[in-house]
């Protein structure tokens with residue numbers, strides 16, 4: 001179950017506060033970047049989120065850059081029908097759409113830095129609220145403890161499951177440099193920064209969820225299918241996925257699982 005952390009759900013306030021955060025972020029530097037926003041004021045008059053009624057099943061998908069999060073999410077979607085929300089993709093869409101935050105986001109991603117929580121959480125919130133799905137994979141978020149706190153504060157919820165794809169750095173570097181998807185951050189200079197930020201800011205988030213008993217650590221070395229074999233039992237262990245397993249006719253794995261579990 002998705003545990004509610006409070007009864008009211010304030011929205012992120014105005015776009016002007018969003019711009020203010022971005023401006024602040026531009027002046028901040030180093031690995032504590034996101035922490036500049038920890039004191040963002042939430043207007044108590046802000047409305048409750050429609051998510052309060054939905055209570056969806058949320059999975060956070062964590063791991064270093066190139067660990068295979070997106071690749072495994074595709075397989076989870078195929079087999080279990082969750083909706084995939086990649087925080088990085090949402091940010092890249094802002095760049096592609098040339099929104100008011102687009103240029104700033106581009107500069108941060110180019111440098112491997114973390115976009116202010118307020119911006120990322122607002123994008124995630126919009127997707128969650130407009131979706132008909134009741135089960136989500138949030139990929140590549142939260143990146144920092146401040147991201148995590150912002151999600152709890154704004155969305156008013158905790159994840160049910162946190163997956164951590166554990167991959168050696170050399171393997172992540174090889175994968176990223178061979179990705180060939182034209183990403184601005186797929187180069188050795190940015191990759192070194194991303195790894196540094198992952199170790200400094202994302203690992204504490206992983207440790208936090210471990211301490212809460214929500215973390216599933218998956219060895220992310222091996223073939224895509226081998227790794228997915230470690231993911232399958234995690235979702236199979238949740239009753240709602242046994243019942244509502246999404247059957248993709250193209251997927252032999254999902255078809256055979258449905259047969260054996262009925």
Ligand SMILES: Nc1ncnc2c1ncn2[C@@H]1O[C@H](COP(=O)(O)OP(=O)(O)OP(=O)(O)O)[C@@H](O)[C@H]1O
Pocket residue numbers: 063064065066067068069070071072088140175176178179180220221222223224227
């Ligand atoms: N098990 C694997 N073995 C070899 N290559 C893989 C494996 N899993 C994924 N890849 C490849 O590695 C690259 C990175 O994978 P993917 O995009 O899924 O990682 P990611 O964790 O989402 O990275 P990022 O955080 O940068 O978005 C892709 O080109 C993908 O095809």
Ligand SMILES: O=c1ccn([C@@H]2O[C@H](COP(=O)(O)O)[C@@H](O)[C@H]2O)c(=O)[nH]1
Pocket residue numbers: 065087088089091108109110112113114115116120139140141142143147185194
């Ligand atoms: O929550 C997030 C997610 C991503 N970013 C920025 O985007 C890039 C790429 O993210 P991927 O998940 O690897 O696609 C990341 O390096 C950050 O710069 C973010 O700030 N916050």
Ligand SMILES: [Mg+2]
Pocket residue numbers: 069070086088140
């Ligand atoms: Mg990805």
